[in-house]
Amino acid sequence: GAGVSQSPSNKVTEKGKDVELRCDPISGHTALYWYRQSLGQGLEFLIYFQGNSAPDKSGLPSDRFSAERTGGSVSTLTIQRTQQEDSAVYLCASSFVERNEQFFGPGTRLTVL
Amino acid sequence: SQKIEQNSEALNIQEGKTATLTCNYTNYSPAYLQWYRQDPGRGPVFLLLIRENEKEKRKERLKVTFDTTLKQSLFHITASQPADSATYLCALGSYIPTFGRGTSLIVHP
Numbered sequence: 217g218a219g220v221s222q223s224p225s226n227k228v229t230e231k232g233k234d235v236e237l238r239c240d241p242i243s244g245h246t247a248l249y250w251y252r253q254s255l256g257q258g259l260e261f262l263i264y265f266q267g268n269s270a271p272d273k274s275g276l277p278s279d280r281f282s283a284e285r286t287g288g289s290v291s292t293l294t295i296q297r298t299q300q301e302d303s304a305v306y307l308c309a310s311s312f313v314e315r316n317e318q319f320f321g322p323g324t325r326l327t328v329l
Numbered sequence: 330s331q332k333i334e335q336n337s338e339a340l341n342i343q344e345g346k347t348a349t350l351t352c353n354y355t356n357y358s359p360a361y362l363q364w365y366r367q368d369p370g371r372g373p374v375f376l377l378l379i380r381e382n383e384k385e386k387r388k389e390r391l392k393v394t395f396d397t398t399l400k401q402s403l404f405h406i407t408a409s410q411p412a413d414s415a416t417y418l419c420a421l422g423s424y425i426p427t428f429g430r431g432t433s434l435i436v437h438p
Contacts, residue, residue, distance in 0.1 A: 249425070251428075258429055307373075309372070320374070
């Protein structure tokens with residue numbers, strides 16, 4: 217594909233429900249990042265995958281958040297028992313680790329009612 | 330704790346002028362610094378990367394400086410155009426970049 221894609225683009229859910237957000241990185245990029253961005257806020261790092269190494273989960277805000285990356289490509293971010301404070305835009309980015317520059321997807325706007 | 334500061338107030342300038350945005354940081358020794366552009370409803374787009382041993386980098390109408398003594402980066406857009414209006418984010422990193430909140434630039438025709 218031409219760039220990083222994310223789905224869905226918008227997700228509205230009820231408090232307490234689980235949601236899954238998907239990211240398709242650029243083919244060949246070994247590094248994949250998840251961030252979230254609340255209105256007027258900076259990007260908050262969530263989790264980082266690099267090749268076959270164990271992911272860096274240091275940014276996950278609670279154990280309700282988890283992510284996996286299958287086959288070194290597609291990644292899924294799962295939020296269990298969603299809360300209203302989880303409402304934000306969730307952004308995925310990928311890169312060649314040696315280059316550092318990140319290519320971002322368009323994001324998934326999550327609204328928890 | 331590490332802190333990145335970008336002016337929260339929007340920068341308003343006239344078309345044709347040079348826009349200068351500032352990124353200050355504390356409690357940090359980044360190996361590199363990046364600048365991204367973000368338009369409403371879209372993900373950030375990479376613009377420039379400058380490493381700790383570089384003072385200045387240019388790309389077309391863009392120029393970035395990096396002063397590790399002052400712990401500051403300046404981002405310049407020369408001959409600004411209304412299409413340059415966006416939010417500009419700086420990001421510092423040695424491993425996983427940490428992003429500032431961004432500064433909104435508005436270029437008036």
